[in-house]
Amino acid sequence: MENNKENKFERILNAAIKVIGNKGFHNAKIKDIAVEADVADGTIYNYFQNKEDILVTIFKIKLEEYVNNAKKEIANIIDPKEKLKVLIKYHVKIMTDNPDLAKVLQIELRQPHVELRVKVRKNLRNYFRVIEEVIEEGKKNNIFSPELDVYLAREMFFGTLDEVISTWVFTGMSRDLTLYIDKIYDMFLKAFN
Amino acid sequence: MENNKENKFERILNAAIKVIGNKGFHNAKIKDIAVEADVADGTIYNYFQNKEDILVTIFKIKLEEYVNNAKKEIANIIDPKEKLKVLIKYHVKIMTDNPDLAKVLQIELRQPHVELRVKVRKNLRNYFRVIEEVIEEGKKNNIFSPELDVYLAREMFFGTLDEVISTWVFTGMSRDLTLYIDKIYDMFLKAFN
Amino acid sequence: MENNKENKFERILNAAIKVIGNKGFHNAKIKDIAVEADVADGTIYNYFQNKEDILVTIFKIKLEEYVNNAKKEIANIIDPKEKLKVLIKYHVKIMTDNPDLAKVLQIELRQPHVELRVKVRKNLRNYFRVIEEVIEEGKKNNIFSPELDVYLAREMFFGTLDEVISTWVFTGMSRDLTLYIDKIYDMFLKAFN
């Protein structure tokens, strides 16, 4: 029972990721999501307040999950450079493993709707913090330049990966992005030095 | 007067940039644009095929303008490094001078609607080509590493700037971005080396 | 305890009177009534056929009760005038003691839904009959004018009381209506003479 309910929540959430990822928020109809989740339209409203709440929840749940796992991935690593590489790998892996989620994050991150963006962006900040902490650490250990601007470095880190994923998503997701990881890593290392 | 002489096409286009920039494409109503342009709803359809065409035209006209001017800016410069710096400056200048346009480009670049996105991205490619040519040139002149992946370098260039602008736009456009130009430039130089 | 022993049928019925009285039939949700009665939504359907049936039952049960008690009140009175006064008193007392019920009767008596109204009005006729019998009796005893139109007299009796209660209900139920009883009684006596 508990399980079943959990199940339905996740089913709707994943259906929403798929549908919103493919059609975009505004073109994703509640009916589409309901059909994809194999529930009635009304059932969605037993789990979400309204359509917007679905989007916000996707960001909340999925980014939380992402950040927690990213933290775990680098937890036992000492070298900040190695941490950076793992973060790149993880970013690319998650996005290429979940292209629909990638699309939702790519696309709907840029909502102009103020309230919505605030809610959505809030969840992203935790990820930014993880990146910045690694960069800070690298600075302290003299691995990165003491003059490196942490904020800009993080923008470069996220911006570059985001753009690479974005291009990948918007060109049919055919390329194998793992091939670029080492090159991206090298560029970051040099840039941060 | 000056304002009245400005032809209607431009008035509508600029009104659309303002409204779409602030509300996003889907929340921008034709009526909003008409009011902003001080024309009747129907008049818009004498200049544009439909709502989508307005967005496509913004990208077409404004990116064309942008690319042409960017080309001019670097036309008389010989040093690829200097060209890179000018491109950064120009990118930042245009976006901070036209925040509404910046928002439209930022936001609607990630159109989920496939056909629309294809039309919109098409115009961006010319800008990408300009960047890539500068990088290529730098490689040839041994200013950038011969092993530099041009595609990735361009992704880093555009992705980083895009992210910096995006953060600026979405945090209230208060910061003075020109202060970052030199730092960003230095990071690119190192990364491309 | 006392409250818990009160059987569910009555709990639901009274909850319905409260909720429908405050929100009106169409704005009263089954869930509201269920919450007020402290039962599950589905439980209501073990005691009532459907939402409409609740309203019909309120009229049936409460008006039956009302008419029976009204009859008892005047059973041992001989003077038709005195009976009239008691009926006025009783009408005012019941309605002011049960403002939620008063609201339901006031409001839903005017159901536009034909079938529903027929069912609802049917129960009112017994009350009309009681009033008319007292007036008839008064005519026979030469206490009221032999030319008095019984139907109109009853309309005046009920219409006036209904309007007085209605105004009272819709102006916040602050006034003390018992102060008006004698005056209303006097006006009826004169009108019926």
Added chain:
Amino acid sequence: MENNKENKFERILNAAIKVIGNKGFHNAKIKDIAVEADVADGTIYNYFQNKEDILVTIFKIKLEEYVNNAKKEIANIIDPKEKLKVLIKYHVKIMTDNPDLAKVLQIELRQPHVELRVKVRKNLRNYFRVIEEVIEEGKKNNIFSPELDVYLAREMFFGTLDEVISTWVFTGMSRDLTLYIDKIYDMFLKAFN
């Protein structure tokens, strides 16, 4: 043009009176009103803010009209008794001439929805004032008892007529109500004496 617009507003208003009168506010669908008025659904929203606004406007326009005409009817009459009779006649005439409007007034006057009722009741007060002024005048001229409670007299006047109309409406509108006018008038005269 002006005329045409005026026309459409009235067409929708009258269609709404007809449909709401027959089905009640909650069962009257916007589509029903649109079909009856021979306009598109959306057109209604060019003239009214929303569904509720239609109802409120009916009360506002029609009661204003009613009160103005009622005032005119009694403007040249000196005898308060005669004024009372004319008011009765006029009330009955308007309601029997416009049974759909009568139903709307009868039925929707008792909405429990607080905000709605406030708006609706506000328009009724002007009619109450007219009645009360006539009764006041009758008291001053010693035609009605100096002890007559004006408020109660007005409640009786309106309540009785309202109930008579209500019964007429709810029993198929077959009876000829003009036959009752003299009798009602006589009862009021006696009651107010």
Added chain:
DNA sequence: CATGAATGAGGATTCATTCAT
């Protein structure tokens, strides 16, 4: 009998687009 999650039909409202003036 009691529960409350699931259902899905139904409807008010929005808004891009048209076209008569």
Added chain:
DNA sequence: CATGAATGAATCCTCATTCAT
């Protein structure tokens, strides 16, 4: 060309009712 009233398709959400547990 300009207008803006009219259109009507499209969709989010509500809520009475059911039924498996």
